[in-house]
Amino acid sequence: MMREAAEINERKEGDGLAAGAKQKAIGFFRREPVLVISFVCAAASMAFVPPSEAYGAYFDWKVLSLLFCLMAVVAGLQECNVFAVFCQRLLTGRKRMGLLSLILVLLPFFASMLITNDVALITFVPFTIVVLSMIQRRQYLIYLIVLQTIAANLGSMAAPVGNPQSLFLYEKFHLSAGGYFRLMLPFVLASLVCLAAAALLVKNETIQVEFSARETIKHPKKLCLFCGLFALSLLGVFRALPYPWALGAVVIALLLWDRPLFARIDYGLLLTFLCFFVFAGNMGNIGEVREFLNSLLERSAMLTSLLASQVISNVPAAVLLSGFTQDGQGLLVGTNLGGLGTLIASLASLISFRYYLRLEGAKPLRYLGVFTGLNLAGLAVLTSLALCLSLW
Template sequence: MKLLAWLKSEPVLVAAWALALISAFFVPPDAAYADYLDTRTLALLFCLMAVMAALQGAGLFHRAGEWLLRRTATSRQLEACLIFLCFFASMLVTNDVALITFVPFALEALGMAGLTQRAIPVVTMQTIAANLGSMATPIGNPQNLYLYSRYHLSAGTFFTVTLPYVALSALLLLLFVLAQKPRPIQAPAFSTSLSYGRARFCVQAALFALCLCAVARVLNVWIAVAAVLAGMLLADRRALLRVDYALLFTFAGFFVFIGNLGRVEAFSDFLRGMLAGREVPVSIAASQALSNVPAALLLSGFTEDAISLVIGTNLGGLGTLIASMASLISFKRISLALPEARGRYLGYFTLANLAFLAALCALWWILR
């Protein structure tokens, strides 16, 4: 029963392996299956998730947020803090971790400040901020890490592509904040302390630096894996239990499915023809139904236009609730904290996402 409940909570994982199994009927398992898995991407994901789980469990991000919030004096400053915390944090700790950490934090802070009625717009903007801020770096979200590794992009190329969209996103978020009427508030008071000693924190910081070196291809990824495993076993074994292994297995399932599709000539030719010159709109559309991580995994098997996939799958995270799986984190938190507001949240979320998507698509049209 526990296994069934877990599978129900991981629909993307189930779908990935269902597709992999179906595709195996058309391409029976053979030695070529071993070449499907992008082990470097899987290893990098594991390392980053383990280190982020340790730092999050230690209360580091929550503590940093508290430090900023203690310096707010108006409702506008509070909202700006909560939204841009997600925007900038997601660049380094991923959009998922930013939302898992700062959405509950925002709901608590807004409640303490007597601003619960602002929860829907603030959490919506936090979600948009995390999804768009994460576009800035190769480690900001899983699809960036995969595409950066899969196509051997340079850091310079990646940042040149993403910077205009990140800058416009920041401007739009700032305009949203400035449009709010400032009201004096009492800064929320928290009492969270770091659960780590300085030595353990230094270990995790060093491991994060090693992860960045591995992403930049300065360090062999398997050395990073060995270091992270050793460091976690010594400093924080529980963090290894908090790694999102379902995401790793989801990637593996899609790798098998994509590998098999590539060997079915008729389907491969169809997808390549559909994508040719239309990578950005197709990846945006695919993300609305599949979510942007699966869309990146699927479409990368049939085009060499890495730049367009980076743009399309990141912009594609806007739109429907499932366009980015990270958005479900916010929806679940709102549903728990304000169950009566789920419908209003979904409506506001969809309209706000479509507005941001339209603005960023207009920028793509101008720059292309």
């Protein structure tokens, strides 16, 4: 009897461990779905192209290094509470609802140009939820959160540092800073006009915004340090400084003054890039795949990358398709505009959706309906502009 009881307990413990492992696996997939998918794709591609010394040529270490620098610096600026202080001072006081809506939408639009679209949403979406709840205007939550998401995805295309695919393509095709800005400026301006018009559609009543506690800058000395490191990182991006110098400065600064910040860097994104480098490199060595993608990209790199982004999101689309065409400008426009559309077209969109789902009384189907409608409208406008510019 005692032996049977022990065996039953062991089975229960084993079942408990298995259930715990399953829950951890499910939790990890929910946190890092693209990393898991990219790993599976990379592993599957190795069955067709076995690992060899040629794999070393797949990786773009400059892009990975600069991404690391930018993520570290932005995390440091968040630690100093810079963005919260700026938001609070900008929004406090007596305002018209239309102006408040415009500010909330344009904050992530302009911020994403330098701190990336995902960081902009992590910073400003929770702030918007607090503000709208405080002034009892929660009826605008879905509309403004969706507009903020679109704003972050579109504003981030204004500069190479705004999102990972832009930085990758900027380096991959050795685009000049002037050429980049000239290419993307029409789309940025059109996005700004459309977003401003959409933001002003709310009822323009007078409201009072007052915060219970005043936000202040934390760690002023560190703030100066991170501003300097951000400047060095930008110099590395625009090729005014060798990227190893920027990487070395960031790593040494963190080691000396802020080691805990290493834990706040998004290593999942870096690993995702590594996996897709392997996958894209291996796909390029499979003749049938190479010919198929070449045929699509020869017709239109912009439209191919835009449509691919709807299915696999714009960062993987940029990495995968970059090995099959020399039309870097087409890929740049396609993957940036392709951030609009489906919920997974830009992974930053999932950040806003998760924040909304945490709210009491959340209506996910309504959110998805508004999200899809506004995204498709924006995508139609900007795609039409891209086609007109290519014809002109």
